Amino acid sequence: MKRHDTDVVSLVFGLLFLGVTAMWPFVQYDIMGLAGLETAVPVLLVSIGLAGLLASLNKLRGDRDPEDADA
Amino acid sequence: MSDEFRALRRSRSDRVVAGVLGGLGRRLDIDPVVLRIVTVVLAIFGGVGVLLYAAAWLLVPAEDEDGSVLDHALGRNEEHRSGAVPLAIVLAVVSVISASGIIAGSWDSGVLILLAGIGLVALMRRRDDATPSAEPAAQPEQAWFDHLGTAGPGPVSPPTTSAPTTGAPPGGEPADPSAPEPSASGHTLADIPATGWPEGPDWGAARAPAPEPPGPAGPTGPSAPSEPSAPRPKQRSVLGPITVCLALLAVGLLAVNDVYWAPVPIPMYFAVALGVVALGLLVGAWFGRSRWLIVLGILLTPALVVTTWADEWDFSEAGNVSYRYTSIDQMPRSRVAHSAGDITYDLSALAMTDADAVSLDLDVGAGNVTVTVPPTADVTVNASIGGGNYTIFGDEFSGLGGEVSDEYLGPDGRGGGEIVLNVDLGMGDLEVTR
Numbered sequence: 001m002k003r004h005d006t007d008v009v010s011l012v013f014g015l016l017f018l019g020v021t022a023m024w025p026f027v028q029y030d031i032m033g034l035a036g037l038e039t040a041v042p043v044l045l046v047s048i049g050l051a052g053l054l055a056s057l058n059k060l061r062g063d064r065d066p067e068d069a070d071a
Numbered sequence: 072m073s074d075e076f077r078a079l080r081r082s083r084s085d086r087v088v089a090g091v092l093g094g095l096g097r098r099l100d101i102d103p104v105v106l107r108i109v110t111v112v113l114a115i116f117g118g119v120g121v122l123l124y125a126a127a128w129l130l131v132p133a134e135d136e137d138g139s140v141l142d143h144a145l146g147r148n149e150e151h152r153s154g155a156v157p158l159a160i161v162l163a164v165v166s167v168i169s170a171s172g173i174i175a176g177s178w179d180s181g182v183l184i185l186l187a188g189i190g191l192v193a194l195m196r197r198r199d200d201a202t203p204s205a206e207p208a209a210q211p212e213q214a215w216f217d218h219l220g221t222a223g224p225g226p227v228s229p230p231t232t233s234a235p236t237t238g239a240p241p242g243g244e245p246a247d248p249s250a251p252e253p254s255a256s257g258h259t260l261a262d263i264p265a266t267g268w269p270e271g272p273d274w275g276a277a278r279a280p281a282p283e284p285p286g287p288a289g290p291t292g293p294s295a296p297s298e299p300s301a302p303r304p305k306q307r308s309v310l311g312p313i314t315v316c317l318a319l320l321a322v323g324l325l326a327v328n329d330v331y332w333a334p335v336p337i338p339m340y341f342a343v344a345l346g347v348v349a350l351g352l353l354v355g356a357w358f359g360r361s362r363w364l365i366v367l368g369i370l371l372t373p374a375l376v377v378t379t380w381a382d383e384w385d386f387s388e389a390g391n392v393s394y395r396y397t398s399i400d401q402m403p404r405s406r407v408a409h410s411a412g413d414i415t416y417d418l419s420a421l422a423m424t425d426a427d428a429v430s431l432d433l434d435v436g437a438g439n440v441t442v443t444v445p446p447t448a449d450v451t452v453n454a455s456i457g458g459g460n461y462t463i464f465g466d467e468f469s470g471l472g473g474e475v476s477d478e479y480l481g482p483d484g485r486g487g488g489e490i491v492l493n494v495d496l497g498m499g500d501l502e503v504t505r
Binding site: 006028 | 336339342346371382455
């Protein structure tokens with residue numbers, strides 16, 4: 001499979017689902033109660049949002065720069 | 072009877088998943104809707120429906136094909152189609168899982184079958200999308216390239232899934248040789264009838280005014296074609312099917328582990344599947360294409376949340392309960408969990424001296440909790456309510472995320488015993504009175 005330009009949609013949802021999966025054992029085994037979840041969920045959403053935003057901006061810059069777009 | 076069976080075809084036009092029931096309904100002269108309802112019911116109760124459907128999809132050829140998916144995957148027909156292999160693997164895995172699920176007959180296997188079904192439907196949706204749009208587009212393109220003599224092995228490329236390994240080179244590469252010689256196009260058009268393309272004249276007519284249809288390769292210019300033609304093979308990426316297969320595999324192995332070694336909590340099935348889907352999506356951010364996995368993830372996430380929540384409680388003991396304690400010795404020493412129902416703790420007659428201190432820890436999934444304390448006791452309430460109302464000696468709150476952590480002295484000030492009340496209530500009303 002050839003490497004292609006970052007697909008931001010896949011990236012964002014992949015991170016989101018991975019984050020949910022990663023949080024699950026902490027909730028299931030009572031390591032992090034609901035109170036911990038109240039912190040973890042916003043942190044997850046904000047960091048994924050930032051990651052998606054950065055990836056989009058990067059892509060936008062790449063599109064404007066013809067050399068990047070070719071690569 | 073066997074002839075009758077052999078004549079069975081999956082319907083192309085009347086289909087929800089793969090047209091199995093549409094074809095069967097036409098054959099038997101029964102409204103396919105009836106068959107669909109029966110299959111869904113069979114799928115929910117025991118999973119037989121999924122097994123039969125997957126088997127029929129595997130074995131019954133589609134209307135316009137002479138071999139079944141299995142035939143194509145095994146190369147039993149004239150041509151071996153690599154595109155059929157992942158589908159055949161998925162269907163076979165679904166069949167095996169649902170068959171073992173039916174044998175095991177447990178609740179877990181129901182979950183497995185459901186997962187397998189979700190995977191199948193997602194796969195089918197993708198194929199559905201690919202077939203109508205890619206088929207007409209790919210055919211002319213193929214002919215176009217064939218005709219230019221640039222793509223010898225062209226005709227093998229199937230317009231369906233995951234052909235990139237075999238299908239991509241004929242679809243993608245030839246674009247380059249064909250493009251740099253636009254002058255050749257006029258020349259070749261004249262040859263079309265000679266090469267036995269009956270559509271020749273139509274072709275010419277269609278091409279001249281609207282040069283786009285044959286694909287972005289031809290007319291856009293000598294340098295452009297390689298770029299727009301690139302996304303085409305990506306849409307037939309194997310990444311999605313591979314991810315689904317891996318997820319099924321992981322869930323299947325987990326089920327084996329569950330049965331033979333250590334029992335695993337039910338939400339773990341969803342967590343593992345979601346994790347694999349997440350990894351597939353992340354790979355898809357840079358390699359291949361697997362956006363449709365998002366649908367799977369969106370289905371799995373609430374399933375994970377709900378089963379995790381449900382796993383915390385033993386619903387077998389759900390119901391309305393009430394307890395009355397008159398001495399401290401009767402009080403429960405450890406945390407008490409109630410799944411659902413109206414829960415009443417009557418401590419109003421609890422005999423306490425000033426020096427006595429007790430605590431009551433309640434963990435309630437959903438329901439109304441009422442605690443009555445002795446008239447003079449000092450009460451410390453630590454409560455957390457996901458959604459609902461609380462009334463604690465007149466303090467009221469309603470809404471989501473109610474949190475209390477407060478000490479309420481009796482009418483006599485300090486004295487009369489001390490009660491610590493820790494309540495964790497998912498959904499419902501909490502009332503603490505004297």
